[in-house]
Structure formats: structure tokens, C-alpha cells
Amino acid sequence: MHEAFKAVGLFRRMRWLVTVGALGIALLGVRVTADGGSVNFPFVVLAGVYAMVFGVLAPRLMVSRVLRNDLAQGDKECVVDGTGITVTRDGTEQVHMRWDRLNRYHEAPTIYAVVGRTGFKTCFFVLPGFRPCPMW
Secondary structure, eight states, rough: HHHHHHHHHOOOOOOOHHHHHHHHHHHHHHEEEETEEEHHHHHHHHHHHHHIIIIIIIIHHHHHHHHHHHHHOOOOOEOOOEEEEEEEETTEEEEEEEEEGEEEEEEOOSEEEEEEEEETTEEEEEEEEEOOOHHH
């Protein structure tokens, strides 16, 4: 699952926001005067802690939480056809995403990750990678 999130780049915007926020916090601690500048180190330390928590730890925590919740709900069946991707669980359709709503994808050796949007919801599909059978 971590490979899928990394491949699609779902946390790319979050990292930019964390970088801008950490720089903003660090700049609050810098005071420039006519004789030179001074740095308030608690603000610099706070910026480092902010970057570490929200840039490194939070994405890993979110990925592990999503994986645990998904595994707790049980097995799903996924049908990929000409209309799109349909996910069913216990015979009940959970999600049907049309191809025109799927805007990003990434193919890795072991997975095929697809991201789409329907209204305010972002749908993220991770399908097993397709390995063609060699022709003899």
C-alpha cells in the first residue's frame, strides 16, 4: 500500500504545505535590525519539529491507518471493464468509477494504482499488476 501511495504521489501537496509552514515558523523567529539579525532558536526548533511530525510521521501514520481499516472490512472484488472500475463487497456494489473520472494512474511492477474524483470524494484503487503470459 505504501508503494501505491508513493507511486501516485498523494502526499506531494502535503509535503509542500509542510515545507511552507515550517519556513513560515522559522521566519517568525528571525528578527532583522539595523545592526544585524538575531535568531530566536525556539522558533527554529519548533519549525523542525513541525516538519518532522507533519512531513514524515503523519503520512506514514495515515497509510498504515488506511491499510488497517481496509483489511478490517474484509475482502473485495474488483471488476475492470469498458465502463470503468467497480468494487463490490459481499455482492453489494461499493464504488463504481467511470474511466472519465479517473485522472491519474501509475503502473509499477507489482501494482497498478489509479486515482479518481467523484464530487468531494477522492477514490484510490490499487490493483494487482498485470503480467502478460509469454508466448512460446
